[in-house]
Amino acid sequence: MEFLRLGVIYVHLVACCVAMGLVLTSDVAMVSDLLKQKIPSEHDNAHMEKLQKSVVFALIGLWLTGMAVVGIDYLDKGMDYFMNPKLQAKVIIVVMLSYNGVLLHRLVLPALQKAGSLLHLGFSARMLALFCGSLSAVSWMYAAMLGVGRPLAWKYSLSELLMAYPVLILLGFIVMSALTYRAKRQMEATEPQWIELSAR
Template sequence: MKTPKSLMIVGGLLALFSSGHLLADPLTLSVPLPDPLPQLKVLTLLVGLHLLGMCFGLGGATMLDLWILRWMRKGSLPAEIGRIFHFISEAVTIGLCLLWLSGLGFLALYAMESPEKFENPKLWAKVIVVIVLTINGIIIHAFVLPEALRDLSRPLLFGVSRTRAALFLASGAISGVSWYTAFAFGLFRELNNSVTLTLLVIMWLTLIVAASIGATLLWLNSAAAARKPPSSSPPT
């Protein structure tokens, strides 16, 4: 059963808000537990959802990228890998949804206890990154994967139009770069209120352009190698 695309729209916005709260300041809201257990901080629950979401989302996206790189290098993949692609894609969607839930919780805590954090340029940079990441995920599921997975026994994007090939390579670059950018924005607290929004966005876009060029060159090289006729042994 396919995951509703609307969940990805909702989920993606959250990847951004949730990535990077692992080192957040302790919050006072808590959930009472039966004695003798201590009270459980709401922040702890949100961090748990965040970790699960990042495991599913970032891990799944990385696995898809690695399979695509192997496809470029080998020139083909076993037919059953197509089912794995779809399975991992659904796992990424689940991860985005978990990130969305935890991200809304983090935003609520910010609004109640630390509204000044909304002035952090890094927060809005993550918003931009994850909005693009989510839209890109919808495009991948709707247009890219169905076309790319038609025949795994042939080289990647064999017989696909240049437009769709460019869309596939660009969307793959956006996905990989954006997932790790959201992760990095969350991890590096040193970026808080110290780097402008413009610079953060420029850095992200530069990485996307570099990744797109690298993916295109790698695909052209693998496509050229696939077109070469097999070398025949000299007559004895």
């Protein structure tokens, strides 16, 4: 049973690393585009769709392997295992990630593809996109921290383990909102010049 658990955890970690790598790559590219005022091309949109599908598959892999680990540990430790605050915190964050992924897939990505750029979204849609992006980035990092934080098990309560989670999401949202606002102001300042030059 020990070797089975080790193998499942290994697959679980690989899926987590793949998903985090893809998410961080996407976030860095988005921030870079904002700073450069780059408008996504059709190639960028196609790449984003493939990226999202890869993250979905990785998330499914995390759910399956995570449930397998929980099942193995339950057989070994009984019902008391489910009282572990660290396990409860991980489940809450993964549920948040999954729900956030549905929002990204059904609302945010279609709106981005239609608008062509984050800067061209309406205010409400742009705020939703920034919040979902911030929640995604923070959740992946937070879940990974809980995953490797074995000393945290049974040492802190659920509220203590999750105390920094909403704070980090809020900070991420504020930073991304400030970057987007700056990029939008710069874009609006340069657009009249392009219109004037094209009119000549």
